[in-house]
Amino acid sequence: MQSTEKHSSTWDLQPDTTLIRILARNAEVLGNRVAMREKHLGIWQETTWAQMLEATLACAAGLQGMGFGSEDALLVLGDNRPNLYMGMLAAGMLGGYAMPAYPDATPDEIRHFIQETHLRFALAEDQEQVDKVLDLGEAGTTIEHIVYDEPRGLTHYQHPGLLSWEKLQAQGAQRLSAEPDLRRRLIENATPQGPAVFVHSSGTTGKPKGVVLSHRNILTGVGNAFRGGAFDFGESVLAYLPMAWVGDFAITMGAGVALHFTINIPERQETVLHDLREVAPSFYLAAPRSWDNMLTTIQVRMEDSTPLKKWLYDVFMNSALKAERQKLEGKPIALKEKLLRPLGELVIFGPIKDQFGLTHLKHAFTGGEAIGEDTFVFYRALGVQLRQFYGQTENSAFTALQDAQEVRLHTVGKPLPGVEVKIADNGEIMVRSGSVFSGYYKLEKATQEALENGWLHTGDAGYLEPDGHIVVLGRLSEVVYTAKGERFIPNYIENRLKFSPYIKDAAVLGKDRDSLAVMVCIDMEAVGHWAEVRGISYMSYADLSQNPEVLKLIAQAVQRVNAILPDALKLRHFVSLHKEFDPDDGEVTRTRKLRRNVIEQRYAPVIEAIYSGQKSVTMKAQITYETGEVGSIERELSIQEV
Missing domain, CATH: 2.30.38.10 (Luciferase; Domain 3)
Incomplete structure (x- = not known):
């Protein structure tokens, strides 16, 4: 059998092929090597490249036997699962559209996808997602064929189009056995210019727009990122990002297949941090909020540790932070910091990285929005070479990234x-x-x-x-002007406000106004812990958001941002809202980008109260429960002057 090294060196990442043909080559060359690992009931279940190809072929043969063709779309609903990934590859194998949706997508969002294209097939993770599709049928929007992965709770369902993954596999395997030439035809069917995945833009200014990325698009992006040093052959990755986000497909399936990664899939979203430690991947991409949450967890654990451990942590971490800042500023690192580093790695940094699965991390990235300077510098000081990443859905996720040795905070x-x-x-x-x-x-x-x-x-x-x-x-669409003609970008200020671990979301106001103000959503977990440590009691999110001590905490964060803003653009007022911005309420997208038109319309009473000089305002806000039912919450909100 050809070695991995030979396989790596002889293939030069040419994009004029397909993910399917590369998968077939991986199965031939690396057949017994692990392609995917899924944690199920506490045990890691492994799938080799040969098994992955067979399952994908059987899925494609089964779908084709049910009438799935090149003009069809396969709606994929659920969290990351091997069978859902293989189903997406199978749809591309047949020249159809693999269309992943966010697992918490609302019926209206799914209905938009169905109306957008010829969608007769769905691949659902479990009973919850199957019910979501069946409910659409009761509302007059029918999907003919629903394949489900997890059978629990679905045994007695009588829907005629409902089919288990196991039965689909059996039907496909039967076709492959009966038609000797089918395997070759399926592998060769997809073309480089054919669809690899059908994802959607974020939809900040309206309905999400459909983006079909070809195999050539995805593989070109992967090749560009490989040559730019984003990853190498044979990486170990944790596939936990939403499958509907272009970055997940580009990395997990695009780079994962092209560069034969080991793809590790967590048991549940709630166990990601625990599974991360077990996997200890070599490549890890996370949004700034995820890095912030991990940092908060580290800090909380250190607060709960012994006085000696806290003292050691402070000594070595402060030294490492100082050294990292000197490096970022282009200054020579002081001798004291150089001498403390090896001991700090042994006593503090190494154990922390081991606890969070960061020990073997060679390629660590953050993207989607700006990351807080303190967070960024912390991980670099810890020994995690965190880098910024930039891309678009329309560009197959890969546009630019920082070189490990040429990192700057603002680029x-x-x-x-x-x-x-x-x-x-x-x-x-x-x-x-x-x-x-x-x-x-x-x-x-x-x-x-x-x-x-x-x-x-x-x-x-x-x-x-x-x-x-x-x-x-x-x-660019958010470049606006104050009444005095001062130009500003709300998102730039909002990102810097979110550098505070206590602020989850922010909406900056000021277009055509005399001054800037901001509506803030606190981070319930971080602020809740902060309040608990200080003995501050509260009953709910709404209660905590209006606590006088919490308002002082938010004021400090606003003042820190004001310190870097020109006088004409300083924030003069803020309001801590009584609920988070919620994608189910249409206030943010699934990737948590603000839908400004919705927010400005929904919180118009708050905005008018701020600019009319009021000290408080009674606000009634709409909330959408998990069941889809709509309710409301009413609270008097304090308007704070900075």
Whole structure:
């Protein structure tokens, strides 16, 4: 059998193939090597590359036997599961659209996907997701065939189109056995320009737009990222990011298949941190909020430890932080810090990394939005070479990243090899690469606005530094002006407010107004722990959000951000809201990007109270429960002057 090293060195990441053909090659060359590991009932279950190919082929043969063709879409609902990933590859194998949705997607969101394309098939993780699809049928939107992965609770369901994954596999295997040429035809059926995945834009300004990425798009993006140092052959990764997010498919299936990763799938979303420790991956991508949460957990555990351990932690961590800041500023590291580092690694840093599964981490990334400076510097001081990552759904997720030895706090790094970046006259970042999509699905006008002579309008405002580093300021559409003509980008200020672990979301106000203000959603877990340590009692989120001590805490965070803002753009007032911004309420997208038009309309009474000089306002807010039922919550909110 050909060795892994030989396989790695002879394949040069050419994009003119398909994920399916690469999967078949992996099965041939690396057949007995583990492709995926899933934690089920506390035990890691392994799937080899050969088994992965067989299951994907059987799924494709079964779907094809049920009438799935090149114009069909497969709705995929649920958390990360091996069979759901293989189902997505099978849809691409048949030239169809693998369309993952967020597991907590509402019926209206799913209905939008169904109305968007020819959607007759669904692949659901469990009973909860099956019920969601069946409920759509009762509302007049029917999906003919529903394949489910987890059979628990579905034994007595009588829906005629309902089929278990095991039965689909059996039907597909029977076809493969009866038709000797079917295997070859299925592997060769997909083309480089054919669909690999059908994902959606975030939908901050309206309904999410469909983005079909071809095999060539995905593999070009993977090749660009590989040459840029994002990952290497044979990485170990934790597949926990939502499957509906382009980054998950690009990394887990795109890079995972192309570079034959070991793909580890956690038991549940609630066990991600525990499973992360067991896996100890070599590649890990997380949103800033996830890195913040891990940092908060580390700090909480240190607060609960013995006085000696706390003292050692403070000594070594403060020294490491000082050294990292000196390095980032281009200054030589002091001799004291150099001498303390090895002992700190042995006593503090190593054990912490071991506890959180960061010991073997070679490629650590954050993306999606700006990360707090303190958080970023902390992980680098800990010995985790955390780097910024930048990309778009329309560009197969990979645009730019920081080099491990050339990290700056305010940039997202240089464009990847194979990616061209320029700045338009209006300050918009534009991108050109083979990884850029061909257009929004059946939306000609939106496609014309997004693509110009092969250049993608990213919608982000920014600039290039003289040495090529990209600085992202925020969404171009969010560049607004105060009544006095001062230009600002709300998202830029909001991200810096969220650097505080106590602020989960923020919406900055000030368009056509004399001054800026902000509505803040506290982070319940972080603020709750902060209150508990100080003996502050509360009954609910709404109660905690209006506590005078909590308002002082938020005021400090606002003041820290004001310190870096010009006088004309300082925040003059803030309101701590009585509920979080919720995707089920339409206030943020599933990736937690603000839907400003919804927020400004829904919280209009709060906004008017701020700018009319009131000290408080009674606000009644709509909330959507998990059942889909709509309720309301009413609270008097304090308007704080900074």
